[in-house]
Amino acid sequence: RRIAIAQAVFKDLFANVPAAVSLFGGVNGENINSNEFKAHCIRVVNGLDSAIGLLSDPATLNAQLAHLATQHKAREGVTKGGFSA
Template sequence: MRLCFVVVSFCLTILLTADCLSAQSCCSQADMELVQSQWQTVWLTESSKSKIGFARFLLFNLLHMYPETKSMFESVGVDDPLGGAFGAHCMRIVNAFDMIINLLANDEALSAALEHLSQQHADRLGVRKAHIETFGQTLNLSLMLILDDYDTMAWKSCWKGIVQRLTAKLPP
């Protein structure tokens, strides 16, 4: 089971970080629209329980893959992962991702948001590029499972530009 998860994670890493000439040329207008539409299918639910559950799952996987990251989340209640403080933090993370997706077509605002988030992560001791990539891998796998019409190529194209700018100030 663990070997299968490692193989899937490795394949997703390759898929999500494949090279292209530039971030802008990778994520076409059609890709942006498709990614935004598919994300809205997932995120525009009225159920906060569903959103928090999805957000917790993404962060739980990071904690599973990188147990040393647990200490980074002590101030937000990681020791009570079903508690309100940790749930609220998980929501802040995924709401930031929601903002990024919604800004894809506005490069000026997207750049400002990613610069801000990049600096926030750089200011936190121990955050690495691999952690952001793991979040992306988990998101990719999750979306593949819950969206019937998930477009891996569109998401890969847009994620590449996002992760490049978001992790620009982080160690590997």
């Protein structure tokens, strides 16, 4: 179920922002049914679960989010503008 939910979110993202697919080349974003992309979906959902679980511990949540930001900063093409509402 977690995979299906994440795939639906990414499918919608890719339909609305086709250029975003290229940001997920390292996890085979062109095929959301691939094992690589499904594994990525699990990591995304687990990250959300972790963040939600840390809402009552802001210091640890901030450390977790800072770590996640560092991981994504190293990915070419990921920009601050991609996160605007």
